Amino acid sequence: LQYAPKPHFVLVPFMAQGHTIPMIDMAHLLAKHGAMVSFITTPVNASRIQSTIDRARELSIPIQFVPFQLPCAEVGLPDGCENVDKVLEKDQVKKMTDAYSMLHKPLVLYLREQSIPPSCIISDLCQPWTGDVARELGIPRLMFNGFCAFSLLCRYLIHQDKVFEDVADGNEFVVLPGFPHHLEVSKARSPGNFNSPGFEKFSKKILDEERRADGVVTNTFHELEPLYVDAYQRRIGKRVWTIGPMFLCNTDTSIIADRGAKASVNEKHCMEWLDSMQDGLVLYISFGSMARTVVSQLEEIALGLEASKRPFLWVIKSDDRPTEINNLLPEGFEERTRSRGLVIQGWAPQAMILSHPSVGGFLTHCGWNSMIEGISAGLPMITWPHCAEQFLNEKLIVNVLKVGLAVGVQNITHRTMKPHEIHVVKRDQIERAVVELMGEETGAKERRMRAKELKEKARKAIDEGSSYSNIRQLIEYISSRGTQTDVQ
Numbered sequence: 001l002q003y004a005p006k007p008h009f010v011l012v013p014f015m016a017q018g019h020t021i022p023m024i025d026m027a028h029l030l031a032k033h034g035a036m037v038s039f040i041t042t043p044v045n046a047s048r049i050q051s052t053i054d055r056a057r058e059l060s061i062p063i064q065f066v067p068f069q070l071p072c073a074e075v076g077l078p079d080g081c082e083n084v085d086k087v088l089e090k091d092q093v094k095k096m097t098d099a100y101s102m103l104h105k106p107l108v109l110y111l112r113e114q115s116i117p118p119s120c121i122i123s124d125l126c127q128p129w130t131g132d133v134a135r136e137l138g139i140p141r142l143m144f145n146g147f148c149a150f151s152l153l154c155r156y157l158i159h160q161d162k163v164f165e166d167v168a169d170g171n172e173f174v175v176l177p178g179f180p181h182h183l184e185v186s187k188a189r190s191p192g193n194f195n196s197p198g199f200e201k202f203s204k205k206i207l208d209e210e211r212r213a214d215g216v217v218t219n220t221f222h223e224l225e226p227l228y229v230d231a232y233q234r235r236i237g238k239r240v241w242t243i244g245p246m247f248l249c250n251t252d253t254s255i256i257a258d259r260g261a262k263a264s265v266n267e268k269h270c271m272e273w274l275d276s277m278q279d280g281l282v283l284y285i286s287f288g289s290m291a292r293t294v295v296s297q298l299e300e301i302a303l304g305l306e307a308s309k310r311p312f313l314w315v316i317k318s319d320d321r322p323t324e325i326n327n328l329l330p331e332g333f334e335e336r337t338r339s340r341g342l343v344i345q346g347w348a349p350q351a352m353i354l355s356h357p358s359v360g361g362f363l364t365h366c367g368w369n370s371m372i373e374g375i376s377a378g379l380p381m382i383t384w385p386h387c388a389e390q391f392l393n394e395k396l397i398v399n400v401l402k403v404g405l406a407v408g409v410q411n412i413t414h415r416t417m418k419p420h421e422i423h424v425v426k427r428d429q430i431e432r433a434v435v436e437l438m439g440e441e442t443g444a445k446e447r448r449m450r451a452k453e454l455k456e457k458a459r460k461a462i463d464e465g466s467s468y469s470n471i472r473q474l475i476e477y478i479s480s481r482g483t484q485t486d487v488q
């Protein structure tokens, strides 16, 4: 017997862009610190990030992307349903999670055959079956949850104390017991943890495996929210490895640009357009990978932006809408805003855009990846949460860190809702928020100043601060557990 030369981490993301992107960043971060990584994926998901895979190979980064065929037919899913954005019905999401759990056997077999045996599995909260795989292989399983510590703590307390058990109205606010300060939460604006009918077993498995996990890995950094990181760690009674902002470990723009999907815009054209704008004046608008904006809302956003008279770069998701986006926007909008506006239909190289000096603000749906990217770029933000934990993230950004300005969304605007149920934010609300965020009033300047300070802290955390020492400690901890391998 001999000890493996370097620790071998097996990463198993949940297949939705907001979950896979941070795990790709994690793979690079681990590799940069001397670990080897197997990144588990599927053919459809791998094809989306082909250029990232090719680039890692070109640069001899020790990450192997391992595509497993998902048994879609066996669970009654159409072929190729391998990513959450391919399945719209809840019933199909359930089937997809079943299909992933069927990768248990093939994954164990594959990992047993590796010349460098696996030392640790880091898997998404939503891939709880990987806990059994880790136990079968006798290695630790760390759980990755792409929330910030503020929202992780809220989620934990909400489930632990069954806070909403006796609350009939989803919009009723209740005080969250055990939180470090006064905080009111409502069921409709909290992460659901798959608690809808049909998901009982899956949800229970998630919670069980969360309890059994050997630790939690998150994409935040201690200096950003020490109160909540410490409180969360105390509550769950296990190590929380804060190692973010993970994407900052990459300096190669070709890795950062296409790590979610191939951009729908010519990146050079996009950067040249930004180059032509004045520093700090462009507002970037994007609602992440999942949200789809109803036409009536697109119109209000367009007219709000137009009235604000500010330069903007607006990303509109359109993959389920073959129509040219201009046909959905108010007549003449494109001509009237041509000199100061760029609309991207589809996928934008967001992390690159945010770090361009011309960008001075971010209108965001408050997905945590977007928020941490915005924080890393030193940007003040207009917050427009849609669903899940995004309303909690908004509280951290607006009330605690004070770098955000709420546009004033009152209800969830999730894409599974019927269009008539969606609360449309009016153009004058949007105009007011844009003018206030991008303006020169004292509040705006202070927000900008605080955002710049957070940018410095983020960079420092990953280069030499808490996240740097945490990733090193994590690798040492896993190495010291000594994975053993047979010498042939």
Ligand code: UDP
Residues within 6 Å of the ligand: 017, 018, 019, 021, 260, 286, 287, 288, 289, 290, 291, 315, 346, 347, 348, 349, 350, 351, 366, 367, 368, 369, 370, 371, 373
């Ligand atoms: N993203 C991107 N281009 C797009 C839309 C999203 O690069 O056009 C990336 C974004 O940079 C972030 C992730 O996709 O890393 C979205 O994750 P987030 O948590 O913000 O939101 P979700 O998509 O999960 O709602």
